[in-house]
Amino acid sequence: MNSQAIQAVKAKLVLSDVVRRYVDLRPVSGRFMGACPFHQETKPSMSVNDEEGFFYCFGCQASGDVIDFYKRINGLEFREALEQLAAEAGVELGAERDDPEAREQQRRKKVFLDMHDQARDFFRHNLGRQEGRPAREYLKRRGIEPRIVEAFGLGYSPDDWHGLDTFLQGKGHTPDQGVLAGLLSKNEKGNIYDRFRGRLIFPIQNLSGRVIAFGGRIISEGEPKYLNSSDTPIYKKGEHLYGLYQARSTMTRSKRALLTEGYMDVLSLHQFGYTDACGVLGTALTGEQVRRLAGFCSRVDLVFDGDNAGRKAALKSSEMILLSGVACRVVLLPEGEDVDSVLQKEGTEGFEKCLKAAKEGLAFCMDTLRENFAPRETMGWAKGFFEKLADDGLRAYYLPRLVAGLGVAETELRQALGAGQGGRDTARERKPLAAVRPVGRDDKDDRYFLRFPIQ
Numbered sequence: 001m002n003s004q005a006i007q008a009v010k011a012k013l014v015l016s017d018v019v020r021r022y023v024d025l026r027p028v029s030g031r032f033m034g035a036c037p038f039h040q041e042t043k044p045s046m047s048v049n050d051e052e053g054f055f056y057c058f059g060c061q062a063s064g065d066v067i068d069f070y071k072r073i074n075g076l077e078f079r080e081a082l083e084q085l086a087a088e089a090g091v092e093l094g095a096e097r098d099d100p101e102a103r104e105q106q107r108r109k110k111v112f113l114d115m116h117d118q119a120r121d122f123f124r125h126n127l128g129r130q131e132g133r134p135a136r137e138y139l140k141r142r143g144i145e146p147r148i149v150e151a152f153g154l155g156y157s158p159d160d161w162h163g164l165d166t167f168l169q170g171k172g173h174t175p176d177q178g179v180l181a182g183l184l185s186k187n188e189k190g191n192i193y194d195r196f197r198g199r200l201i202f203p204i205q206n207l208s209g210r211v212i213a214f215g216g217r218i219i220s221e222g223e224p225k226y227l228n229s230s231d232t233p234i235y236k237k238g239e240h241l242y243g244l245y246q247a248r249s250t251m252t253r254s255k256r257a258l259l260t261e262g263y264m265d266v267l268s269l270h271q272f273g274y275t276d277a278c279g280v281l282g283t284a285l286t287g288e289q290v291r292r293l294a295g296f297c298s299r300v301d302l303v304f305d306g307d308n309a310g311r312k313a314a315l316k317s318s319e320m321i322l323l324s325g326v327a328c329r330v331v332l333l334p335e336g337e338d339v340d341s342v343l344q345k346e347g348t349e350g351f352e353k354c355l356k357a358a359k360e361g362l363a364f365c366m367d368t369l370r371e372n373f374a375p376r377e378t379m380g381w382a383k384g385f386f387e388k389l390a391d392d393g394l395r396a397y398y399l400p401r402l403v404a405g406l407g408v409a410e411t412e413l414r415q416a417l418g419a420g421q422g423g424r425d426t427a428r429e430r431k432p433l434a435a436v437r438p439v440g441r442d443d444k445d446d447r448y449f450l451r452f453p454i455q
Contacts, residue, residue, distance in 0.1 A: 005093045006067070006082065012089040015055065015066045016048050022073055022252045022296065037073055037252065037295060038062040039325070073295040074207045075239070075288070084208050105233070112181040112234045115173055116203075116211040119183050122167050123155025123201040123214075132156040134219045135200045142264060143344050148271045151246065152202065157216060159198035182213065182232040196227065202263045204229070204281065205245040207292075215242070215263055215281070226263075228282045238286040241293070242266055243278040250276040251296035258331075259285075259293070260303040260339055261313070268340040269303075272348050277303075285317040290324045299327040301358060306333035315368050318361040322398075323388050328361030362398065366405030382406055383416055 016025055016032050025032040025048060033044035036057040045059040056063040062072065071081035086093050126132050127149075135156040139149060157164065168178050175192040178184035185195045199216030206212050213229035229235055241259075243266040251257050258269060258277040269277035276297070280289065293300055300321050304310035314330050321328040331354050333342060342350050359367065365385075369378040382402045389395045403410045 002094050005086065005091055008091045009082065009086050009089050010053055010066055012091060013066050013085060014050055015053050015069070016050050018066050018070060018085075019048050019055065021249070024253075035255075036060060036062060039298075042255075042298075075292040075295060076207070108180075109234050111173075111177065112232065113210050113212070115168060115171075115177065115181045115183060116213070116234070118168065118171050119164060119214070120153060120155065120203050120211045122164055123157055123196075123203075124153060125155075126158055126163075127154060127156040127201075131158050138200060138219055142340070143271075144264075144267055145271055148267050151270070152243070152267060153211075155201040155203070156219075157194065157196035157199045157201050159220070161193045161197065164194045164196070165192065180232065182229045182235065195229075198222065199227065202242065204235070204240060204242055206240065207245055207248065209245055212240070213237070217263070226282065237281045237283055239288045239292070240281060241278040241289055242281055243270070244292065244296075246270065247276050247278045248296050251293075255298045257293045257297045257300045258303055259300050259317070261305065261310070262338065262340070265303070265339045268343045272343050272351070274351075284313065285320055287320060287324065290321055290326065294324060294326050297326075299329065301329045301331055301355070302361075303331045303333070303339050303354075305338045306335045310338075311368065315365055318365050319385060322361050322365075323385070323394075325391060325394055329358040330361060330364040331355055331358045332364075362401055362405060366402075379406060379408075379416060382413070386417055 019025060019032075019034070022037050023034040023046070025034040026044065028044075031050070032048040034046050034048065035042055035044055036046040036059055038057060039060040039062075046055060046057040046062070048055045053065050054063070055065075055069055064072070067078065067081055067085060070076070070085055071078055074081065076084070083093065127135055139154070165175055165178060165184055168183065169175070175184060179186050179192060183195060184192050186192050196214060196216040198220055199218055202215040202217075203211045204213040204215060213232070213235040215229070216227045218225055218227075228237065231237060242263055247257070247270075254276045256276055258274055260266060260269065260277060260279045262279060266277050266279040269275075278293075290300075302314050302317055302321075304314045304317075310333070318328050318330055333339065333354055339351065342354065365381075366378070369381055373381075382405070386395065386398065386402060389398065399413070400410070403413050406413065
């Protein structure tokens with residue numbers, strides 16, 4: 001990798017300007033201070049030194065230069081972060097001479113991104129045509145305003161087996177490229193055809209705003225009701241969140257993410273002013289998605305459907321979020337309702353009632369377990385949850401809360417935890433619970449690091 005180009009990128013970009021996109025900074029003695037976006041923090045614990053081109057958090061020890069910050073907060077690989085910042089700074093990185101395979105992968109990714117841009121334009125154009133009328137009427141019935149349609153780039157895929165295929169070939173792309181990009185499908189006989197047909201189209205964007213995939217809702221009769229892009233070289237569904245690109249600027253200010261299940265829920269939330277909302281993409285919440293959210297906020301409010309399936313999803317998602325060290329609340333919607341129906345029927349007043357009644361994540365988990373499982377199973381869940389906590393600070397934080405949630409004596413829970421797997425827990429070399437340090441402390445001596453942000 002060209003070290004001179006890397007230095008040129010860092011020289012042309014002002015670190016505080018990049019950090020300010022995500023964090024409110026205040027000048028302090030020749031540098032800037034702000035709340036660290038990489039852990040739960042409200043006080044200004046992160047120092048940003050433009051002269052040295054270096055940031056450092058006194059709470060979680062996150063540190064690095066402008067590329068490190070951009071990479072971490074956007075959940076990118078180093079090369080991806082460098083390419084995006086280089087494009088912004090107007091720096092030519094040049095081709096990789098020693099890795100032809102990597103060059104080919106980058107070339108293919110660029111082609112696939114361009115194809116998705118072209119497909120987006122194709123779908124948006126069709127939404128405004130006569131054949132897109134059913135989709136426009138559907139959006140009108142659902143109460144989605146034109147400004148939201150425009151902001152999220154919604155489109156329509158005509159009920160045509162080769163509409164997009166023909167369009168992409170006109171742009172110089174082969175059908176096989178369309179298949180590899182996830183825009184076309186190939187059956188067992190080798191026939192290639194449009195993946196999305198007769199559907200309202202929801203473009204899925206990465207954190208740079210590039211379209212990397214699509215979701216489609218059937219407008220007429222047919223199955224499945226929702227169809228998403230398959231995994232491709234530019235898209236892994238467990239790594240992205242619908243609407244995060246639009247929501248991230250608000251999240252950095254509100255320090256909250258409203259996480260919901262469906263495309264329409266995200267659109268409705270944004271329309272009613274909740275612009276820190278995003279949605280999972282047809283799968284259970286993943287650790288990678290939680291890490292991406294944690295780069296923008298310190299709390300995730302789960303807004304799932306009020307049915308049994310929604311509550312089960314909320315239980316699993318709450319556990320994953322809490323294990324990641326991020327605060328969590330669960331917004332309980334009325335039985336049989338989703339966030340879109342609540343907002344359309346009752347407006348923000350009705351939804352605010354739900355927000356005010358939200359339960360803290362661990363309390364929701366414990367309540368749900370007590371209502372649906374035997375005490376032994378609930379204790380088993382608590383034991384498993386505690387053992388999955390990798391951070392001593394989190395263990396110290398959650399131990400008394402698990403005790404309160406279970407309604408048992410602390411000694412009883414300690415005994416259950418100490419029993420771990422028939423006495424085999426010694427192999428894990430766990431430190432005594434009484435010796436657990438407070439959240440945010442570290443073995444490293446902070447005085448050593450002070451010289452980086454303030455020298």
